[in-house]
Amino acid sequence: MLLDIDALADESGYLDVGLSIVSPDEDLLAYSVDTSGEEVFTLRFRDLRTGRDLEEVVGRSYYSGAWSADSSWFFYTVHDEAYRPYEVWRHRIGTPVEEDVLVLSEPDQHFEVQVRGTRTGDLVVLWSESNTTSECWVVDAHDVGRGPWSVGGRRHGVRYHAEHRRLPDGRQDLLVVTDDDAVELRLMTAPVPDGADQDHTAWTEARPASGSTRLLRADAFAAGVVLTLRDRGAQVLELVPHDDLAAAQGGGRVESDFPGGDVSLASSPLYDGGLVMVRDDAWLHPAACRAWELGTGALETVWRQEAPGYDPEQYVTERRTFPAPDGTGVPALVMRHRDTPLDGTAPALLYGYGSYEAVFEPEWDPALPSLLDRGMVYVFTHLRGGGEMGRRRYLDGKLAHKQHTFDDHIAVADGLAREGLVDGDRIATRGLSAGGLLQGAVLGQRPDRWRAVVAEVPFVDVVTTMFDAETPLTVTEWEEWGDPRRREEFDWMLAYSPYENLPPAGGRPDLLVTGAVHDPRVMVREPAKWVAALRATDPDWGPRCLFRVETGAGAHVGPSGRYGHLAYEAEVLAWVLDRLGVA
Template sequence: MTAPQAPQAPKAPQHPVTRSFHGRDVVDNFEWLRNKESRETLDYLEAENAYTEAQTQHLQPLTDSVYREIKGRVKETDMSVPTRQGGWWYYGRTVEGKDYGISCRVAADPGQPWTPPEVPEDGTPLPGEQVLLDVNELAADHEFFSLGASSVTTSGRLLAYSFDTAGDERFELRVKDLVSGSLLDDHLTNVFYGAVWAGEEHIFYLRVDDAWRPHQVWRHKLGTEEAEDVLVYEETDERFNVGIGADRAERFLYIVTGSKTTSEFRVLELEDPEGRFRLLWEREDGVEYDVDYALVGGSEHWVVTHNATGPNYAVGTCPVDNVKPLRELDELVAPDDTRRVEGTDAYRDFMFLSYRSGGIGRLAVADLRSDEFGPFRELEFDEELYSVGLSGNPEWDAPVVRISYTSFTQPAQVLDYNVAERTFTLLKEQQVEGGYNPHDYVAERIWATAVDGTQVPVSVVRRIERGVDKPAQPNPALLYGYGSYEHSTDPYFSVARLSLLDRGMVWACAHVRGGGEMGRLWYDNGKMMSKRNTFTDFIACADALVERGLTTYDQLVAEGGSAGGLLMGAVANLAPEKFAGILAIVPFVDQLTSILMPELPLTVTEWEEWGDPFHDPEAYDYIASYSPYENLEAKQYPNILAVTSLNDTRVLYVEPAKWIAKLRQTATGGTFLLKTEMSAGHGGVSGRYARWKQTAFEYAWVLDTAGAVER
């Protein structure tokens, strides 16, 4: 009997084109894959999908097993804790067998206005429930579906919602009368995320330019045609994005313009939606600020978080009717090298401060009922590694504040915090079906020494074996990293991660420079002309795991997505011998090509993150020195699985497609797989069951590549 032949990897045709910048000529054999409409491109992507399916066919039983575990741990019929807004409690429900959530509400009890209805254990509807949106019905005829906005007027009568059915993040917006249940004739097209009501008649929304940059604010009046909408503001500087919002007190509307390093606010009284926005502080290169509205002793104040006086930000105040220069604000929170201030949230009687210290996000609260801002008092928690944040608090005069809390081992909790009494009330804890004991797992922080001596934090989560707090031998491990945009990867609980831990894997997160875990300078020292620190920090974290006996290089898989995918491609080039495999999700691996194209989505705004190679030869050469696609070499690489989406507008599918094609042409060893979702966007497939299946597939590949065994 003849043995079946091993599947053959697709070989992408080479159609060389030359890219010329600053006297540097680069021949690119695979740029033709950028033509999304080409039959040759689509055939190649389908061939890659078929090859990936064949190469991973042996993982199907493991994939099925992990999927069943994820699904089996989730309470499929469930509901969120209701959030009060106006005279209603709003919440979401999920139903077993259905992919999407259901948005609902019930009327608030006038006798107990701040006590949320009790969440039924079986997830059944609350008495008097009104369904606002059943996303399953909206998505029924679409392969992909995503909500972009869901906003109710203060009275609770009208709902504005938007949706995307392609994954390209271009939305249609509709308005629903919640009294009659009917849709109004108003229908807006090609809008961006979000919708902000001003009263009952006006909706403010955003549009994007050809480079997918939100650059315009529009005003729509109910009952009029889309063509009659008014352009309220347009941002012409291509470095800046635009946003629109309103404060909790429903006092002002805000237009926010921001680049990666600079911001600017305009405000308008919400009761005058057809009026003119006025500028608060004119933009100043390198100065970022955020604005909150607060009453102190009955007097209106701007509360401003800014970096005009220090890189880790400060908080200053001034009367609304007497706007002072940023550097002359009355100082409320001084800049501090050990504390990164992230912002404030004001209510009628108190205000919260969010900040980072010791690599952990923290909350503090101050009283506003006197004539002066009261001192901030930190909320304290028992665990070393945790995440806490304000969650679902739209009401200005609330006496209690909704808080979310989780950690690597603690399932997510929803709590009410009574500010006056300083007490917590647990409203709901994420239920892990099938039984879960947090004492079977341990989360700890270790430190890696970077090449320049910097101490880099690494979070490590693992199962405790037979009560022994240290592993008896090295284990397979997954090391995750991101390290861009000052994004912090904070502790979080994951039911899917249990499928790795219970098979003996160690899960670790490298909090590398370029992220925001350790303050603003942590970010500054991992961007622009210091970007290489992100990559060498990650390699140092891998070394630390091995040096401590937690794993070996042959058992270690790296994971990152989007900008974290750039990290994956870079470390594959710099230290391929230190990883058994690399999982790259929508990876930004052809970085230099992309940010040399100002017409592409996000490009110009990205120049303040990575540098501007289009105009600056020095930036060109620096990015060229590490960009993954540019630096592939004839050497052994780890096995690589790249996952992308055809309709992704943030990191185009062409980047991983070119990367995998060139890896096969260049590398002397390694198996390289590309999986392209043909009807999805940057966030991957839609629908929770499809997402669980995707995660199960990726984790099965990780387990197999790391050599983890079934239990």
């Protein structure tokens, strides 16, 4: 046992681990914890030879970090009072934290900084990123005073990330994944900066963008480069040789073995190892890991998540597509017990998000079968604004096009009812954070469509929050939602903001709203004032609007801990089942 996480929790009962990174010599562990839910992490260093923590403690840090090659320095990020990570520092093990060195500071409030090590161990990569623009720097991991040097400068509207590569002939370079003149991203190569910044003119295209496949990342190994792609809604892996990065499946392709599943590169820290770990996840299948031999392409399952007594063959996952009002097809994963027919008799729960090009990757959820065993149909919607269908679909659901996100979610519900797949009078919908905004918007726009709505920590006071630059995350979010100081952008946000677009009195569905006092992402005042406005405008309906708040330690996604979170999930699902009349 290197780190007993249960033992770290204090009397608050809440604990979140921000990072846990073993040093290259495997003697030290850098780890950080938050015990309130406010995402302010205390960083410590543990001597793995003795099991004791070192004396030095960094009182305020954020999620990312990296070690130097000799394990004597650790790079970490610090966030400001608006919870924006804006500085990268390095700490020398065994010295007071007051002597830590500032490596990079980002003054532009639109940007957040992060830091990570490379698999080769030769470089540390720093990057600063807004919603539309990024810049990367590298530091020599063997001599931390050399750097940071920019990989390609900063150009508004261009994002890129860098990965270090050592070639068999002794050369080295950087793999750069970028949206520069490529909506679904392309792969470039670039020289490693050595003593000076460079600009993007030093880059060379190695793999052009695809019209339909989104390039997500490139991971370099001695045996080749593993590309993570999103293809027709599914995440897949492809291996290409170093000397032909544009090859089509040159070294093999790995897809999920499960219906509606995704594969991803699991922890594979060795550049020269030859084996990488591939994780396979799905909503209704316990996860599995396969060892992928890059040299031969052989795959061997080496681990399966335990789920005693559970039989995934009792459940069905199907992909369906429903037309939005503008004719765009909206995919959705429809999940049910094998004995539950799609004949218009079963109640349904929809889940949606649809922002930031984020993808809720499939993940085995032990609570979901409990729902499906009671005859429910569970539907995960792939909306414009999200990333399930690629970057073009994301861009078609943000800023002035945000209404498409709400139209898509409603279209799936209407389609399920219209095609006689579920009971149209017993449809509930659920979402969290930006997904809570989705719930507020579809509640206001189509209250007749839903029997029940669950809006978790919802971003529902859009205009007011986006006007307040002192609120955490506001400035960094203007490129996602808009800047209300500009009249056009004010108007499009005002048109959908749930607080300004309450549903008419009478005929409202039952509503469950959650919040957390210590949530730094959606201030608890947002759901509180929305609930107050809803109750005030329809007093007879008010008792059917519940507001559940974490007043103690607890964060954006509810209580921490396996049992605490399952208890929270049980509350929410029990309320949904009750509202839908499910015994």
